[in-house]
Every structure is written in C-alpha cells, then in structure tokens.
Amino acid sequence: MIVFDRKLDVARGRIDLSHGAGGRATTRLAHDIFYPAFANDLLAAGNDQAVFASPAARLAMSTDSYVVSPLFFPGGDIGALAVNGTINDLAMGGAQPLYLSASFIIEEGFPFADLRLIAESMGAAARAAGAMIVTGDTKVVERGKADGVFITTTGVGAVAPEVELSGERARPGDCVILSGGLGEHGVAVMIARQNLGFGAGIASDCAALHELTASMIAVAGPSIRLMRDPTRGGLAATLNEIAQQSQVGFKISEAEIPVKPAVAAVCELLGLDPLNVANEGKLVAIVDPVAAPALIEAMRAHPLGQDAAAIGTVIEDRHRYVQMETKFGGRRIVDWLSGEQLPRIC
Amino acid sequence: MIVFDRKLDVARGRIDLSHGAGGRATTRLAHDIFYPAFANDLLAAGNDQAVFASPAARLAMSTDSYVVSPLFFPGGDIGALAVNGTINDLAMGGAQPLYLSASFIIEEGFPFADLRLIAESMGAAARAAGAMIVTGDTKVVERGKADGVFITTTGVGAVAPEVELSGERARPGDCVILSGGLGEHGVAVMIARQNLGFGAGIASDCAALHELTASMIAVAGPSIRLMRDPTRGGLAATLNEIAQQSQVGFKISEAEIPVKPAVAAVCELLGLDPLNVANEGKLVAIVDPVAAPALIEAMRAHPLGQDAAAIGTVIEDRHRYVQMETKFGGRRIVDWLSGEQLPRIC
Numbered sequence: 001m002i003v004f005d006r007k008l009d010v011a012r013g014r015i016d017l018s019h020g021a022g023g024r025a026t027t028r029l030a031h032d033i034f035y036p037a038f039a040n041d042l043l044a045a046g047n048d049q050a051v052f053a054s055p056a057a058r059l060a061m062s063t064d065s066y067v068v069s070p071l072f073f074p075g076g077d078i079g080a081l082a083v084n085g086t087i088n089d090l091a092m093g094g095a096q097p098l099y100l101s102a103s104f105i106i107e108e109g110f111p112f113a114d115l116r117l118i119a120e121s122m123g124a125a126a127r128a129a130g131a132m133i134v135t136g137d138t139k140v141v142e143r144g145k146a147d148g149v150f151i152t153t154t155g156v157g158a159v160a161p162e163v164e165l166s167g168e169r170a171r172p173g174d175c176v177i178l179s180g181g182l183g184e185h186g187v188a189v190m191i192a193r194q195n196l197g198f199g200a201g202i203a204s205d206c207a208a209l210h211e212l213t214a215s216m217i218a219v220a221g222p223s224i225r226l227m228r229d230p231t232r233g234g235l236a237a238t239l240n241e242i243a244q245q246s247q248v249g250f251k252i253s254e255a256e257i258p259v260k261p262a263v264a265a266v267c268e269l270l271g272l273d274p275l276n277v278a279n280e281g282k283l284v285a286i287v288d289p290v291a292a293p294a295l296i297e298a299m300r301a302h303p304l305g306q307d308a309a310a311i312g313t314v315i316e317d318r319h320r321y322v323q324m325e326t327k328f329g330g331r332r333i334v335d336w337l338s339g340e341q342l343p344r345i346c
Numbered sequence: 347m348i349v350f351d352r353k354l355d356v357a358r359g360r361i362d363l364s365h366g367a368g369g370r371a372t373t374r375l376a377h378d379i380f381y382p383a384f385a386n387d388l389l390a391a392g393n394d395q396a397v398f399a400s401p402a403a404r405l406a407m408s409t410d411s412y413v414v415s416p417l418f419f420p421g422g423d424i425g426a427l428a429v430n431g432t433i434n435d436l437a438m439g440g441a442q443p444l445y446l447s448a449s450f451i452i453e454e455g456f457p458f459a460d461l462r463l464i465a466e467s468m469g470a471a472a473r474a475a476g477a478m479i480v481t482g483d484t485k486v487v488e489r490g491k492a493d494g495v496f497i498t499t500t501g502v503g504a505v506a507p508e509v510e511l512s513g514e515r516a517r518p519g520d521c522v523i524l525s526g527g528l529g530e531h532g533v534a535v536m537i538a539r540q541n542l543g544f545g546a547g548i549a550s551d552c553a554a555l556h557e558l559t560a561s562m563i564a565v566a567g568p569s570i571r572l573m574r575d576p577t578r579g580g581l582a583a584t585l586n587e588i589a590q591q592s593q594v595g596f597k598i599s600e601a602e603i604p605v606k607p608a609v610a611a612v613c614e615l616l617g618l619d620p621l622n623v624a625n626e627g628k629l630v631a632i633v634d635p636v637a638a639p640a641l642i643e644a645m646r647a648h649p650l651g652q653d654a655a656a657i658g659t660v661i662e663d664r665h666r667y668v669q670m671e672t673k674f675g676g677r678r679i680v681d682w683l684s685g686e687q688l689p690r691i692c
Binding site for chain 2: 137145154344
C-alpha cells in the first residue's frame with residue numbers, strides 16, 4: 001500500500017515492466033534515482049509538469065514518451081496520443097498549450113506511409129488545440145532495436161494567473177471530481193492489440209483537455225487544489241499518488257464512478273479493473289467542496305465533461321489509503337498495481 | 347549534392363538508417379513528412395531550435411533523443427550527451443539554458459546501477475550549466491524492443507536580446523569560424539563500440555557550449571549570422587545544410603581545419619573522413635568578416651574555443667556546393683553523406 005516500503009536495490013536490481021507502469025515502482029524509481037541525481041525542488045514536487053516563473057507570466061513545461069502498441073487503435077494513434085497527452089499534462093497544471101517539441105525514435109524499416117499518418121495526426125491535434133510543434137528530432141535505430149516508432153513530446157504553456165495547482169494541495173474535506181467514464185483508452189488499445197472479436201464500438205477517449213480545464217478555471221480557479229489525468233495506472237494510481245503527495249486518504253464511491261457498460265463488460269471478460277485502466281481524455285480534480293456543484297455544472301456543459309461526477313472525498317488517513325464503498329455496500333482498499341497490467345498502453 | 351533531387355516515395359518507401367543520419371535523407375524526410383504535417387513557420391525555418399517571443403524575453407526550446415551505443419564511452423555517456431547536446435542546441439540559438447525535461451525509454455532488464463550512473467551524469471551536467479531538469483517521464487518496453495536506454499531531452503532557454511541567429515542568414519563574404527578540432531566524439535564512440543586496441547587517449551569532446559557562445563555574443567552579438575554545432579553528419583552536413591538554407595556556397599580550406607593528430611590517424615585507419623564525423627563540443631559560427639578577428643580572439647580565451655580558427659568563406663553559388671581546398675592545393679566538393687557512416691553516434 002505505502003510507496004516507501006522497500007528501498008530500491010540500486011546496485012543489483014534491474015528495470016522491469018513495473019517501473020514504467022506509473023504506479024509504485026515508478027515512484028520508487030524516481031525517488032531513488034532521478035530525484036537525487038537531478039536534485040531540484042521543481043522536479044521533486046512530483047507533479048506531471050513543472051511550473052516556473054517567467055518575467056511576465058508563468059510557463060508550464062511537460063514531456064512524455066509514447067511507446068503504445070499497436071500504433072493505431074480505435075479512437076486514435078500514437079501521434080494524437082503524443083500531442084494530446086502532453087497538452088493534458090500542461091492543462092493539469094492550469095496551462096494553455098503554446099509550443100510543443102516532438103522527437104522520434106524510429107526502427108529501421110518503418111513505413112513512410114505510417115509515419116506520415118502519425119505526423120499528420122500530430123499536426124491536426126496540435127492545430128486543434130491552438131498549439132504548434134516548433135522543434136523536433138529524428139533518430140533511427142537498427143531493426144530489432146526499437147519497436148516501430150517511439151515519440152517524445154514536450155510542451156510549454158502559459159499558466160492561468162488565478163490558479164495554484166500541485167499534488168500536495170489536497171486536504172481533508174475536499175471533493176473529488178471525475179470528468180467522465182473510465183477505461184476507454186486502455187480497453188480500446190487492448191482490443192486492437194489482441195485482435196479481439198468483441199468490444200466493437202469502444203474507442204479510446206484520447207482528447208485534449210485544455211478547453212475543459214479553462215472553463216473549470218473560469219468558474220472555480222482558486223478553489224481547485226489540483227487536477228490530474230488518470231493515464232497509466234488509471235484512477236487507482238492517480239489517487240494513490242495524490243494521497244502520498246498530500247498525506248491524506250480518499251473515500252470514493254463505486255456507484256458514482258462512471259464506466260460505460262460496454263467498457264465494464266470487456267473489463268469483466270478480460271479480468272481488468274476499470275480503476276486500473278488508462279484513460280487519455282479524463283481528469284480528476286480535487287476541489288474545495290463549496291465550489292464543487294458549480295464546477296460540475298460547468299464541466300457538464302463541455303462535451304469532454306458531460307459525465308462529470310463527484311466520486312468521493314479527501315479524508316484524513318495516516319495510512320494514505322484509497323477506500324472505496326462498493327456497489328454492494330461493502331468497502332475495499334483500492335491499491336495501485338505493483339506490477340504491470342497493460343504494458344505499452346501509451 | 348542537392349537536397350531536392352528526389353521526392354520521398356511516401357506510399358511505398360521505408361525508413362532506413364540514413365533518415366536518422368542528419369544528412370540529406372533526414373532533411374528530405376522533414377521536408378516531405380513533418381513540415382507539411384506540422385505546418386508552421388517556426389518549424390519550417392529548419393533550425394535546430396525554435397525561437398519565439400514571450401511577454402518579456404525571447405525563449406528558445408529544443409529537443410533531441412539520444413540512442414548512442416555504447417551508453418558509456420571515453421569522455422562521456424548518454425546522460426552527459428543528452429544534457430549537453432540539448433544545451434548546445436539552445437546555445438546555438440543564442441540562448442542560455444534554463445529548464446530541461448528528460449524522458450527515458452528503457453528496455454526491460456536494464457540495470458539500475460547503470461541508470462543511476464546516467465542520471466547522475468545528467469544532473470551533474472545540468473548543474474554545471476546552471477540549468478535544471480524540471481520534468482520527465484519513464485517508459486519501459488519489453489526486452490528486445492529497445493536497446494538499453496533511449497533518452498529524450500528538451501530545453502527552454504532565454505535568448506540574448508542582441509542576437510538574431512538563423513540558418514538562412516549566411517551571406518556571401520561571411521567568415522566561417524570553427525571552434526576547435528573535429529571528430530573526437532565520433533571516433534571515441536567508435537573505438538568504444540568496436541573495442542579497438544588503438545586510439546588510446548582519444549575522448550569525446552562532449553561539453554556544453556553556452557558559456558563560449560555567451561562570450562561570443564558579448565564581443566560580436568549583432569555580427570553573428572548563425573551558429574550551429576556539427577553533431578551527426580559532422581562539419582560536412584552542417585555546412586551543406588546552411589548552404590541550402592541560405593542559398594549560398596562555401597569555400598573552406600583543409601589546412602585551416604583543426605583535427606588532432608591522434609584523431610586524424612584513427613580516421614585514416616578506419617577510412618573515415620573527419621569532416622563527416624560527429625562532434626559534441628564544437629560549433630561553427632558564420633559571421634560578418636569585420637567582426638571575425640575579435641571574435642576568434644574571444645573564443646580562444648575560452649577553454650572550449652582555444653583552437654578556434656577561420657576555416658573559410660561563404661560564397662555565391664547557385665549549386666550550393668561546399669568546396670574545399672585540400673592541403674595539397676587541389677579542390678574537392680565536400681558532400682554530405684547520403685547514407686549512414688556511424689549509426690547510433692548520439
């Protein structure tokens with residue numbers, strides 16, 4: 001349950017898939033290797049983006065590498081994902097995206113046609129968000145030394161003046177709001193990867209959330225403690241991460257958490273918990289409860305927030321547990337996975 | 347010779363190593379696939395960084411992925427390279443580095459200990475340059491789907507007010523200045539990769555050039571047309587690239603081009619031309635000839651520019667040739683390689 005149960009065995013241990021899963025092992029890796037080596041407070045704050053002062057306005061900068069497999073899936077592709085994902089990390093910091101970089105690591109033998117499709121998808125996603133991909137790089141490695149194409153995007157955006165968002169700002173009594181149904185991205189990629197014959201009609205929720213966040217900030221800016229998009233590791237990882245950062249617990253209600261019936265059915269069939277499955281167009285906001293009703297109303301007025309719901313509350317808990325009241329009236333602890341449920345999901 | 351000889355066969359062609367080599371094929375790929383897809387003038391200017399206005403000062407942002415093999419080599423490692431390389435791309439735009447992002451794609455099974463060495467090397471390089479790695483990401487892919495670790499860094503820096511640097515600003519009569527000896531990085535990596543029994547004492551020139559460029563700007567800011575670091579593809583690729591961007595030719599003198607005797611000897615043995623070999627701590631500056639003597643003097647006063655030399659002149663040439671007067675009084679055309687001489691060099 002707790003992040004800091006075991007020190008990393010730096011001398012003898014090895015990377016395994018769990019270190020890229022966005023859960024505990026990823027946090028462990030960052031704390032034991034990257035934070036000490038890079039040694040600065042902005043990084044150590046543990047947010048998905050760094051927010052720093054610039055002469056006239058605050059800028060946010062965020063980066064992500066994308067290694068999703070397969071590269072094309074219902075509802076998106078690695079290109080749209082790479083642009084929207086980084087835009088979302090900026091948006092979660094209260095920023096509107098401005099400039100993006102894109103760097104490609106491509107396996108020898110990768111078809112131009114696929115690369116063009118991906119690049120066009122990136123350009124379209126950037127334009128739709130009013131952002132520009134202004135610089136980039138391409139590296140090629142030998143056949144068998146990468147898997148098709150990996151993309152790293154970095155974004156810089158302007159942070160709204162009226163917000164102060166950070167992972168350690170949740171406090172007991174705060175309301176937990178989720179912008180919409182869980183699990184669509186992860187399930188869509190899984191179905192595409194395995195060529196499953198079911199789940200028709202399920203598409204990734206891959207989308208840019210900066211307009212939704214702008215409308216949220218307009219309504220309730222100073223009352224929003226933090227926002228985060230539940231990507232790798234799903235809602236479970238996101239809440240557990242915030243619990244650690246803010247030193248709180250969560251109490252959420254399964255009945256309030258939106259999951260589309262088709263997604264729920266596939267998850268049941270595959271043995272997946274929607275709480276652990278990645279999303280690429282959803283956000284969690286932790287807000288002052290006084291502001292919650294107006295905020296949810298504003299979110300529901302936006303196409304990407306129409307299923308927004310209050311799903312729980314921040315509580316005091318020295319164990320930093322995420323507790324969930326189940327639909328059947330029981331109670332369970334929602335842990336983040338210690339291993340990797342769905343590798344290469346983004 | 348000319349970049350635009352053949353259109354890319356986007357429908358049927360495939361990526362090969364040459365598309366990552368920084369030469370013609372890379373330029374072709376960018377022009378035919380990325381520029382149209384991303385469609386903005388900042389990208390299409392074809393510089394190694396984008397320079398854009400911010401409310402109070404101009405910022406530069408640059409990104410590069412690093413896939414060097416082996417990961418550790420005399421004079422550096424992939425971590426130092428990833429930080430210094432991106433700092434140098436900022437410096438070439440007249441910027442001082444401020445904030446960096448770092449994103450890792452790691453192969454399952456990669457040792458923690460190596461990752462820590464690399465991360466520490468990155469932290470040290472960033473601190474030495476007064477920059478901070480403020481955000482990052484880690485992805486892990488299955489064994490055999492990457493090669494150890496790939497790193498993508500992106501940097502943001504503040505551009506000096508007195509400069510206006512861009513690849514299309516070279517004009518006939520301008521002086522070409524090289525900051526020091528060629529080929530040290532490429533040869534050091536090659537020796538490490540092949541476990542060659544010779545070349546002892548040759549180390550990569552991997553270094554951050556932002557202090558050198560600051561001293562250059564202090565002396566001759568408005569007279570500097572552009573700066574560029576001759577990394578992948580070496581000096582030959584850099585000059586050919588500028589020739590295309592500025593629609594000029596170059597006339598350089600082999601006798602003036604510094605190459606350490608040990609590097610020259612290894613190049614001869616391996617059949618490499620130092621003009622094509624990557625550097626990671628050198629720069630080329632194209633400057634108003636009136637300012638050149640004072641600029642060279644200032645460069646020589648800095649440890650990273652002590653072998654700085656004027657190596658040639660920008661000339662009018664509708665063919666955009668880079669001509670070199672050889673040491674023996676002959677003349678040859680310095681082409682950029684159409685294939686890949688040294689893959690995975692950075």
